[in-house]
Amino acid sequence: MFPYKTSLQLNKALKEPLYLQLANQFILLIRNGKLVPGTKLLGSRTLADLLKIHRKTVVACYEELLLQGWVESIPKKGTFVNTKLPLTQKTAITDSFYISEKEYSGFSFYRNDGLLEKKIEKREGVMYINDGVSDTRLAPAEEIARIYRRIASRKSIPTFLDYGTTYGNQKLREVLATYLNETRGLQVSKEHILITRGSQMGIWLSSQLLLNKDDIIVVGETNYASADITFLQRKARIKRVLVDDNGLVVKEIEKLCKKRAIKAVYVTSHHHHPTTVTLSAERRIHLLNLAKKYNFAIIEDDYDYDFNYNHAPILPLASHDTHGNVIYIGSVCKTVAPAFRVGYLIASKDFVNEAAKLRGYVDRQGDALLELAFAEFIKSGDLDSHIRKVMKVYLERRDIFCKLLKENLADYFKFEIPKGGMAVWLRLNKQYAWSLVAEEAVKHGLVIGEWQRYDLANKKHNGIRIGFASYTKDEIVLLIQRLIATCKSIKKAL
Ligand SMILES: Cc1ncc(COP(=O)(O)O)c(C=O)c1O
Structure with missing residues (x-):
């Protein structure tokens, strides 16, 4: 017999009525080929006993399935999965993506390799270097x-x-x-x-x-x-x-x-x-x-x-x-x-x-x-007040960021203190490569991101932007520590 008890799970705490929960689960079982066309469903009384629910719930569920066309009712014989459903045995069984992730489309479309993917999935404890954005906490x-x-x-x-x-x-x-x-x-x-x-x-x-x-x-x-x-x-x-x-x-x-x-x-x-x-x-x-x-x-x-x-x-x-x-x-x-x-x-x-x-x-x-x-x-005038407020904060952050960079990382990077904006243009000394720095940085909890996008013209300037405005003083200290650890490991490996 089909394992109804383990395949059908009802939750009384949900807002969705039980008969609909049951009907929807039947539909999935039919769609993914677990209940194939022609299968006789359990009688309403037996199923109700099995699931420990009221018989009326099962009857309402079967009526719903009948109304939607998923089952047919044959007088004196019972309720069957509709044989006229356009599901072949084969499609029904391989159709498992219906309930999974729907990873691939069932049609072709034009992909565009010229576009950069803007993927931002943040993990706890990891610091993400940005291009110069505001501190959204402010x-x-x-x-x-x-x-x-x-x-x-x-x-x-x-x-x-x-x-x-x-x-x-x-x-x-x-x-x-x-x-x-x-x-x-x-x-x-x-x-x-x-x-x-x-x-x-x-x-x-x-x-x-x-x-x-x-x-x-x-x-x-x-x-x-x-x-x-x-x-x-x-x-x-x-x-x-x-x-x-x-x-x-x-x-x-x-x-x-x-x-x-x-x-x-x-x-x-x-x-x-x-x-x-x-x-x-x-x-x-x-x-x-x-x-x-x-x-x-x-x-x-x-x-x-x-x-x-x-x-x-x-x-x-x-x-x-x-x-x-x-x-x-x-x-x-x-x-x-x-x-x-x-x-x-x-x-x-x-x-x-x-x-x-x-x-x-x-x-x-x-x-x-x-x-x-x-x-x-x-x-x-609130926009202007906001600008005045954050400017002070960003100026302090710029100064701390540049001071720490200069004191600790001058052997690795060249940069000028920016007169404005929210980022520093940082050029890595030529004996090092951003590809290696980025790879190593991940091990130290720092994601450098799309460093390649700064040199689409292939000028080999070895520069990237690092935003300073969105980090607090403590975060800047941490970021620089991680950058120092990264650079030291790279130097050692050279
Ligand atoms: C130079 C430059 N122009 C435009 C934009 C896009 O800004 P918006 O978020 O206003 O679309 C950015 C965002 O980083 C930028 O750096």
Whole structure:
């Protein structure tokens, strides 16, 4: 006899009624071939006795199975697994993935080897090096939640819950226009602003609208890997120019412009990603003049504008753009926390209109309530207070991090103290390799992550970014200890 007692397990503590628990378990047994079509099920009284449940529960279960077509009832004979179920003996038995992990799809699809996997599975006790992100423990989550809740209880809120514009919440666009005009010297109105889910969406939209196969985009020889990959996905040609202590070497861009038409330059002007240097004033003006003369776009990714320790923030290229050449991209994801997906793309109206249309096909609209909450958070001055608060903390962390690096690891790494941002650009001495350091670090409870992405152009600079902002002082001490232990083991093995 089929082992009903061990195969059917009911739990009275669950909310799901017993008859449904039973029916669902029968369905699984039929689906995975354990009860094949034509099998006679136990009579309701016998099964009820066996499982120590009321007979009515079994009757209700069989009625449910009958209704769904899994069983058939033959008068005076009993209840049988439906012989007309389109389950062959073979498929039923090999169909075990139905209840397991569903690891493989039953259809083919296009895989894309050009994309980096963003896997973040964190294990207790292990430290994960990041690229320069904020400390989410300092994020004003409760404050934002309070504003969100207050907004959600307003009478007018149902209109914001409806399908709306793809440009993003109007109030946030207005508040941002004022805020960015006052703090970053922009001269824009809400019509120049598209709210995005973060900077990456701005990069993606720009790339879709600017680039086609073989179009040329200029980036630094070191560059933000996700931007490179986004451009390559358009089959554009990436031309790389030198990056020195003053950022992109704009003279090289001029040379390129004289030879061929370029569509765009991608620049992280405030703190070059990954090396953290600032694009000098002279190069900013030069780049803007070139864009005007040769009619190309400047994608200015101002991902961490707010964090400057040695000087006042430098006004973005966008604040000097009189000819509509700059697409200015930013977000609150670095300033507040990555989980708050609120960003912006600011450009000429025609570009913003097109980007807004396109955005609707990858993400119909943003989170209108969250956008409204951020409008209030910015307007009330709370964003600025938050920035002032965390800046002090990050400055201390930068100093401790750099001091410990210098005191303990100068034999292994070269670095400059970053003037802003949340990461240090760390170059490993040439006799060592990041591949070995990363492998060894794991043994010391430190995960270095995707170190390869910092050298997609294969320049062999041996550098990676290490974020300092998200660790407390004690965590920084621990991280450096682990790095010291790693480096010592590597040196010994050489
Ligand atoms: C240079 C740069 N641009 C853009 C982004 C993406 O930011 P967001 O989270 O706002 O999409 C990052 C994130 O690390 C970044 O480092």
